[in-house]
Amino acid sequence: MNLPDRDDYTLPEAPEPRSGLPTRIALMLVGIGALAAGIHFVPRATAAESKQEAPAMAPAKVTVSTVEEQTLAEHRELIGRVDARETVEIRPRVPGHIDDVRFQAGSVVEKGDILFVIDPRQYQAQVDLAAAAVERAKVRLGIAESEAKRTGGLLAARAVSVEESDTRNSRLAEARTDLSAAEATLTTAKLNLEYTEVRAPIRGKVNRALVTAGNLVSSENLLTTIVSTGDVYVYADVDENTALTFDRLRREKKMGEGNLMVEMQVGDEKDYPHRGFIESADNRVDPATGTLIYRMIFPNEDESLVPGLYARVRLPISAPAPALLVSERSIGTNQSQKFVLTVTPDNTVAYRTVKLGPVLQGKRVIREGIEPGDRVIVNGLQRVTAGMIVEPAIAN
Numbered sequence: 001m002n003l004p005d006r007d008d009y010t011l012p013e014a015p016e017p018r019s020g021l022p023t024r025i026a027l028m029l030v031g032i033g034a035l036a037a038g039i040h041f042v043p044r045a046t047a048a049e050s051k052q053e054a055p056a057m058a059p060a061k062v063t064v065s066t067v068e069e070q071t072l073a074e075h076r077e078l079i080g081r082v083d084a085r086e087t088v089e090i091r092p093r094v095p096g097h098i099d100d101v102r103f104q105a106g107s108v109v110e111k112g113d114i115l116f117v118i119d120p121r122q123y124q125a126q127v128d129l130a131a132a133a134v135e136r137a138k139v140r141l142g143i144a145e146s147e148a149k150r151t152g153g154l155l156a157a158r159a160v161s162v163e164e165s166d167t168r169n170s171r172l173a174e175a176r177t178d179l180s181a182a183e184a185t186l187t188t189a190k191l192n193l194e195y196t197e198v199r200a201p202i203r204g205k206v207n208r209a210l211v212t213a214g215n216l217v218s219s220e221n222l223l224t225t226i227v228s229t230g231d232v233y234v235y236a237d238v239d240e241n242t243a244l245t246f247d248r249l250r251r252e253k254k255m256g257e258g259n260l261m262v263e264m265q266v267g268d269e270k271d272y273p274h275r276g277f278i279e280s281a282d283n284r285v286d287p288a289t290g291t292l293i294y295r296m297i298f299p300n301e302d303e304s305l306v307p308g309l310y311a312r313v314r315l316p317i318s319a320p321a322p323a324l325l326v327s328e329r330s331i332g333t334n335q336s337q338k339f340v341l342t343v344t345p346d347n348t349v350a351y352r353t354v355k356l357g358p359v360l361q362g363k364r365v366i367r368e369g370i371e372p373g374d375r376v377i378v379n380g381l382q383r384v385t386a387g388m389i390v391e392p393a394i395a396n
Contacts, residue, residue: 059391062380064343066394067324069372074318074358074365075263080236080296082266082309084227086202092118093195095218098211105208108229109200116198116209116223123193130186137179144168144175204228205303227307232300234264234276236313237291243281245317262296263314266305271361272314274298274305324370325363330378331356340366341384343375343392351386 096118103115147168200206204226211223238246250260263272276298285292296313298305331354332339342350352374357365370376377384378395 059347059389060380060383061391061393062343062377062384063395064375064392065327065330065378067326067366067370067372067374067376069322069324071320072323072325072360072365073316073320075314075360076238076242076317078236078238078294078313078315080234080264080311080313082305082307082311083233083235084204084307085231085233085297086204086228087307088201088204088226090115090198090200090223090225091219091221092116092198092217092223093219094118094123094192096120096122096196096216098213098215098217101209101213103206103209103224105206107206109204109206109226111200111203113200114197115200115206116211118196118198118217120193120196123189123196126189127186127193130182130189133182134179134186137175137182141172141175141179144172148172198223200226202226202228229303230300231297232305232307233279234296234298234311234313236294236296236311236315237289238281238294238315240285240290240292242315242317243285243292243294246315249317249319260316262316264296264298264311266309266311272312323357323360324366324372325360326366326370326376327378328359328364330376330381331364332381340370341377341381341386342370343377343390347390347392349377349384349386349388349390 098116099119100117101115102117103109103113109115148171207225207227209224211217211221217223260278262276262278264274264276265272266274276296278294279297280295282292282294294315326340330340332341338354338356340352340354342352344350352369354369355367357367359365375392377390377392380390384390
């Protein structure tokens with residue numbers, strides 16, 4: 001192999017480097033970095049713009065009621081029953097067949113009105129017999145008086161014996177006794193005849209007739225009943241604690257003087273429209289129930305209070321005193337505490353812990369926690385919390 005001389009040999013020239021490739025790579029890297037930077041910053045700019053464009057939240061709308069102070073007495077609600085002041089069972093005093101019924105069921109009868117007529121014929125006959133017996137006794141008495149008078153003169157003249165005089169005087173006394181007995185029998189017969197007309201003993205509303213004409217009745221048969229009109233009684237069971245509280249306040253004269261007023265409603269009535277007073281109370285507590293019965297009187301001019309109705313009675317157990325009332329809807333529960341939400345003058349919601357009292361006039365008494373004039377939220381409690389700004393509207 002013939003090699004060229006060292007002096008004549010030269011290395012081949014290296015190819016020139018491509019100067020455009022590194023430049024393009026650098027530009028690509030810059031572009032990728034710029035793209036990444038754009039992806040990173042564009043969302044931030046969009047969020048800031050959205051935050052500037054979002055409108056401010058409007059205050060929540062709530063309904064409020066202004067707390068007012070009222071002078072009221074605490075009450076205890078009782079369940080009672082209306083009863084007539086007078087109730088009469090009509091029964092015949094003499095036996096016989098009913099001839100006639102002279103009233104309409106449910107009507108008001110006056111004292112002395114005839115309700116039933118019993119066949120009077122046998123009783124009229126008894127009157128006639130008794131009257132004849134009286135006349136016969138009078139005749140015998142007249143004869144005895146004449147004989148006794150003559151005997152007195154004859155005895156003075158010693159024309160009759162003392163024994164004869166005593167006998168004739170005894171006949172006179174016996175005749176007088178017979179006349180008295182005959183007159184008593186006549187009186188009884190007349191009463192029995194009078195009793196064949198069964199009359200109303202009181203003024204009141206009469207029930208339906210329990211027997212009709214033609215029936216044989218005696219004193220054991222109930223014919224009808226009459227209840228008095230006008231004022232009514234209401235009987236209610238009172239537990240011993242309430243009774244003790246009530247009696248103590250009355251003895252201390254904290255309930256006022258005179259008859260203590262009570263309120264009542266029946267059926268679907270509201271706001272206890274009837275006003276009455278306590279007339280009496282039982283003199284002992286029933287050990288089986290721990291209660292005693294109060295009897296109250298209520299006017300009944302329109303006769304709407306029918307005996308037998310159930311009644312709800314409010315019995316005062318405190319002297320009238322200032323009280324703050326709120327709706328039950330405004331009261332919330334936080335574990336064992338009760339609270340209300342109020343609205344301050346700058347329309348900020350405030351949280352108030354309260355102490356509850358009894359229910360009066362359909363609302364709850366608040367003993368502690370609020371003041372007169374406070375605005376209590378009654379509608380919208382679920383939408384607000386303490387510290388929020390609200391738009392209050394006064395409740396109707």
